[in-house]
Amino acid sequence: MRAINVLLSVSISLILAFVVFEFGLRLFPNFRPQEPINEFHPVLGWAKRPHAEVGRSTSEFDITFEINDQGLRCEERTSVAKSPNTFRVMMLGDSFVLGYTVDRKDLFVDHLRHYWSSEERRVDVVNAGTEGYSTDQSVLWFDEFGKAYQPDVVLLFPYENDIYWNGQDHYNRYPKPRYGPDGKLETGKLEDPGQLPWVTRKLATAKLLGLFVQGLSKPKGPPPHFFQPEGASGYVANEFAPLLLDPPAFVADTVARTEGALEALKTSCAEIGARLIVVPIPSESAIHADEKAAFQKNHLKGLDASRWSPDRPVELFLDLAKKHGIETLDVRSTFHARAGLGERLYFEQEWHFNPDGNLALAEFLKDELDARSVFPKEHAALAAGTFEKPATGGGLPTWILVFGALWLALGGGYIATYRDESAPLSFLKVGGLLACIFTIVLGGNSLVQKLPPALGPWLVLTVVTGILGFVVFKMGRRVGTIFELLTAFTLRGHWYLMPLVVVLLTIGSLLVVAASSPLVAPFIYTLF
């Protein structure tokens, strides 16, 4: 029985230590486990999960995806069939179209939907963007599902990395279809790779361990999907090969397959009488000059700037489309103009559009589609349109709800613990402490948001280091006591108590610091 108890409590203490570590790790966005938006699809490789509701957050954005029952990031539709007298625009593409880094209110697809709605046009916009799709998958999705929507206009938004992946039959662990240069689909039914183990999907610690193991088992030579161009001082991802003015040989095959996919889409659109327009998405380095240098430093080490061009993939898509008689739109001049006015159109660290970039693209498309008279007369604008952004929130801000819930829960806990204190006073105390914390956290967050993104993490790091330094300073002589205790327990053979001791010492240290300083006391006392 004693052995079982010891085992049980050691397990609990290990679990406790693990939980602390896991949640600590989750503070770093790169380690935060992410619920996938997609699931395996036997034809497409993968597709968005119907009804999925998934959040994504980094230091630059905090958004939610809501996927409808047809697997689209759109409003629910009662049926795929187009309503009478409705003009339908379908947007095909990858994460740019999906809006991987923005909420729908900031996504160019939805900006257009609102704009046309404000013009009182009966226009329905279908967002068929899917994270990770290359051109071939967008085309195949259109064949499999898109045609049924009977769109009048199809806009394809290819991105530079499509070119390489259009030539591959796998993307990461998922199989994918691809087209041959002749425009024929080469792959049939795909094999389900199955889900990753639960721990890998759900635990930040597993992700860290995975990276550790990956680091240990790093092979000599370029890793898969990397190559080393002549003159480069490091390996370059294959997907950047199309940027080179003198690309490696494998690019020819991927370009040919890209061409095949475009031809297939053209054929499919023609079958249903839809007008196809290709709108290549330029990369950040193609728009912002400073990003070009950064991109070269990070991804094309050692290569002379004259050997590559960030415009090359866009031009390739435009050339291919024109070669096959497909309409195109080139957003670069508009984007350059806005960048010239000092606007940032992409996130600083993330490489997708920020809300300003999405709005810029929406405005460009609105103008160009009007200019090209995409809408027939019966769908002409009846009113002046605006790009009004939808009202934020609607209801109480989240932090007020969190504050209220915490106040109730902690206030109740306080009363239950200190029964001799009056209830109103207890709630007042807890509320005061929470108010201090929220003021500091929200204020700090707001400050970080206002800083250039590159500066924010450093500020946070400085603050955290400062707090840790403060804790160590306040601990003073107790630091020595901690080492003595750990040594004593180790020497006495109680190493198995270490997780428990470490957790207790951590809590103890925080309480000691709280007791010694009114500056940090509100945080720590509220924590406990």
Next chain:
Amino acid sequence: MNILGLSFYYHDSAAALVQDGKLVAAAEEERFSRVKHDSGFPNLAIDFALRMGGITIHDVDYVVFYEKPFVKFERMLISAMATFPRSSAVFRESMQRWVTDKLWIKSMMSKEMGVPGSKLLFCDHHMSHAASSYFTSPFKESAILTVDGAGEWSTATMGIGRDNKIEIVKEMRFPHSLGLLYSAFTAYCGFEINEGEYKLMGMHPYGEPKYVDKIYELIHVGEDGSLWHDMKYFAYHYSRNSTLTDAFGEHFGRPARDPKLGDKSLDPYYCDMAASIQVVTEQVLLKMIGYLHKVSGMKSLCLAGGVALNSVANFKLLRDGPFEDVYIHPAPGDDGGSVGAAYWAYNHLLGQPRGPALDHAYLGSEYSDDEIRAFLEKNDIAYEYIEDDETFLRFVAQTLADGQVAGWFRGRFEWGPRALGSRSIIADPRKAEMKEKLNAKIKFREAFRPFAPSVLEERADEFFEFPEAQRHFPGRFMLYVTPVREEKRGDLPAITHEDGSGRLQTVYKETNPAYHRMIEIFGEMTGVPVVMNTSFNLKGEPIVEHPSHAFNTFSLSGMDFLFMNNFIVRADAKKKIAETKFNLRHEGDSVTEMVS
């Protein structure tokens, strides 16, 4: 060489100063802070000890703490693990104290006193007990037995002291503990643990030891007196609120007595239970010392630990045990650990020669005539002063003989829990009604509680069945309950307990001449050289330290006279002095506090 011993963060914090082997000062913090069983850092007691030694903290060579916190912490963690998840509540409660206070004792001591870490030493809890008794004893070599609730892991140890070294030869470990067994019965009989044990002892003469066999069914006692508890009956190792499980009450056929009853009733069943556990305690202790005598071959025994406050058992160990002589330190509990820790460092660790035996307990503060007069006059308190000692002592003795009850405040206050004629309430033991008067109107405590006699050492065996009383040190410290001679019981009704016993204090001219002379005069007047002596405090109040405390307690009670040195304050001078600290604490420790 100056060694400061400290005990704190359990009940009864204390500080003691050993200078070149002599104990020059020792005091519990509660005397100064006026918080009963004060367990906080003993700042005031330390200041006092240093003052008495005429030194500052920078002159102290070592500061020694009376136990090893890390080892105790280890015991707390392992015990909690062994009883997880039942122990989760007690674990949470105890850890709150550990992670905020107890773990940081070393750094806290260093910070509070401004002493470098290199001067701080830590002595094992039971070694502190052993050292407190052996190194203050008159014995060159001795067997040593320490028994208490729990130290780090040990709950009892057997050791041998030779010259300036102590060797622990055997130990009993938590959760098996005679002290905790006694505390469990204290709780079962409806008293607070770490507070009501002496009430249980005082209650035992009212009962019959009918349940001894039933108690032995809960435990196994080895030939060496070692205990093994059947833990299904006990909950103190995992429960916050209870020392006992339901199985305990079921075993005896009655639930625990309602603690709310306090001291209000004397249910015969619980009196029998008190008598039974007293018998079991004595039998276990006798087994322990029997074994210790056999393995040590020593003639004398030093006893320490909280169980050594069981003065009924103490005398039986002397009378019925194999040792010729027994020594018990005046503060055998955790407060005495401060003295032991200091002596352990001085003698055992540093190899210094033994100092003189401790033949008195007057190690606290004292106040001069000038200080007392200043207090009385500042507060406009009417007094009389008799300059001549003999005249004054005759006045006191006559007052007692006239049936008056008086507060006696004179000299350095006593070290340990007993009042030994420096801070005492005294009365005439010949008057039976005195017991009730003192309990009801002066001490405000339960009627069954006995009072102690202070008797001239040279005449002790006239009144008590205590042969060669003068030779036995524990008698000086009121640590023996001996039978009152049958023929004298009629002369001493107020101090003779239900079973004809009395917890006597032998008074020596050499160590407390005024008190000795006063009793002598009282004997000349009445033929009985014995006075009734109880501690100068109200129930729940620490024993008085300062004249203001004495006057305050005097004013709040039904005492007739207050004698401070040669000053006399009569009852009509009583009044309230607002700024005097006065707190009453009646509760004992929680179960968590008891074991952590």
